[in-house]
Amino acid sequence: MTEITHDEIRELLPDLLHGGLPAELRALVEMHLASCAECAEELAVLRMVKDAPSFAPRIDAVKVASHFAPYRAAIPAQPAPARDWRRVATLVVAAVILVSVVIWRSAPDGARNDQRVAVSTARGTSSKTVSPMNNSTPVISPAAVPSGSRKVEARPVHELQLAEGLDGLSDGGVAQLLRDMNDLEALPAADPEPLGVGDSSEGNGTEGRL
Amino acid sequence: MTSGSDQRQGEEPDLGLIGRWKSGDGRAATILVARHSQALARFVASSGGRVETEEIVQDTFVRAFAAIDSFRGESSFRTWLFTIARRLLMDRRRAEKRRGNTVEISDTDSVSEYGALDTILAEETAERVRLALTKLTPTQREVFTLRVQQGLAYKEIAEVVGSTEGAARVHYHNAVETIKRLLKDD
Numbered sequence: 001m002t003e004i005t006h007d008e009i010r011e012l013l014p015d016l017l018h019g020g021l022p023a024e025l026r027a028l029v030e031m032h033l034a035s036c037a038e039c040a041e042e043l044a045v046l047r048m049v050k051d052a053p054s055f056a057p058r059i060d061a062v063k064v065a066s067h068f069a070p071y072r073a074a075i076p077a078q079p080a081p082a083r084d085w086r087r088v089a090t091l092v093v094a095a096v097i098l099v100s101v102v103i104w105r106s107a108p109d110g111a112r113n114d115q116r117v118a119v120s121t122a123r124g125t126s127s128k129t130v131s132p133m134n135n136s137t138p139v140i141s142p143a144a145v146p147s148g149s150r151k152v153e154a155r156p157v158h159e160l161q162l163a164e165g166l167d168g169l170s171d172g173g174v175a176q177l178l179r180d181m182n183d184l185e186a187l188p189a190a191d192p193e194p195l196g197v198g199d200s201s202e203g204n205g206t207e208g209r210l
Numbered sequence: 211m212t213s214g215s216d217q218r219q220g221e222e223p224d225l226g227l228i229g230r231w232k233s234g235d236g237r238a239a240t241i242l243v244a245r246h247s248q249a250l251a252r253f254v255a256s257s258g259g260r261v262e263t264e265e266i267v268q269d270t271f272v273r274a275f276a277a278i279d280s281f282r283g284e285s286s287f288r289t290w291l292f293t294i295a296r297r298l299l300m301d302r303r304r305a306e307k308r309r310g311n312t313v314e315i316s317d318t319d320s321v322s323e324y325g326a327l328d329t330i331l332a333e334e335t336a337e338r339v340r341l342a343l344t345k346l347t348p349t350q351r352e353v354f355t356l357r358v359q360q361g362l363a364y365k366e367i368a369e370v371v372g373s374t375e376g377a378a379r380v381h382y383h384n385a386v387e388t389i390k391r392l393l394k395d396d
Binding site for chain 1: 239255363
C-alpha cells in the first residue's frame, strides 16, 4: 500500500470533508486518523468550521436572474483586408530611393565624386545593373596644374538613372531592386585612399587628395 | 480532487446551462444562480462583506453573465464567480477606505464587526467559528474558507485570490494553526 506522510494527510483533510478523495486514498487517510490524535483533532476543527451555520442571507435566484441582460454574442472581429503588397513594395522602393537621393545630395562633393553609380532598369524586366564606372578614379591633369601647386581635378560623375517607372516591374524585379538598393553606399565607408599624382618618381612629392 | 462546484451527479453541467442561456433559455440562468448563489453568499459573508452580501452576489452574477463569453471553462464556473466576487469586494473596500469608512476587518477591531443583529442568528459554535475567522488576515480568511467551506483545490484558490498555489498553501496552514489555537482556547 502506498506510503503517505502525516503532513500529506493534513493536506487532504479538507478534501476528505468534501468527499473529494478516491476510495483508496480515503482509506489511507482514515487509517491514519485512527492512530493520529493531532490529525483527528484538526479534522474536528475543520468540520466545525465547515458545518457552522452560515450568516449569509438566502439568495433569490429568480430575482437575481431577472437582472441579466439578454445574451448578445460578441461580434467577431472583421479580418483585416489583405494588403496589396505590390503597392506596399512600390511605396517602400520609392521611399528608399527618396532617402538615398537626399543622403547622396547632402554628402560632401568629394565624397560623392569617388563613386559613379549607374542604376538602370528596364521597364517590364528585372534586369538592372549597379556598377561602379570603370573610370571612377579622378583624372589629374598635370598640365592644368600650375607648377608648385598641383590641382586635383575630379570629374563630377553623378549619375542615377532609373527606369521610367516602377509599376511595370515584375515581382522579381522589385525584389532585386530592393536588394541592390541595400548594397548602395551613399557615402564612402572610410576616408578615401591617398592618390598618387602620376608616377611617384616624376612628381614632386605632392599628393592629391579627394 | 475537489471540483469547487455544487453540481450533483446527473445534473446538467454548468457549461451546458450556459449554452442554453445563450440560446435564449432564461431558466438555465436561474438554475445556475440557484446552484452557486449560496456558496457565493457564504464566501462573501465570511470575507467581511456580510452587510452587502446580497448586493455583491447579485452584482457578481450580473457581471458574470454580461461577460459570459470570457469564461472559457478552464476553471470551474464557481471558481470564476468567486474571482469576480472577490474583485467586487476589494473594489468596495477600496472605495470605503477612500471615503474614510473602513469596514475591512482588521486583527484589532474585527470582533465587533458584525454587530448585535448577527448574534441573534448565531448559535454558540457558529459564533465561535465566526469570531475565530475574524482573527485571520483577509487573505488567510479567503484562502481558509475557500479550502474548508467550499472545498476548492489550491490551484483554484490561487486563481481566485491571484496568487500561487504555494502561497495559498502557506496562507491555509497559517490560518489552520490560528483557528485551532483560538477554538481550543474557547
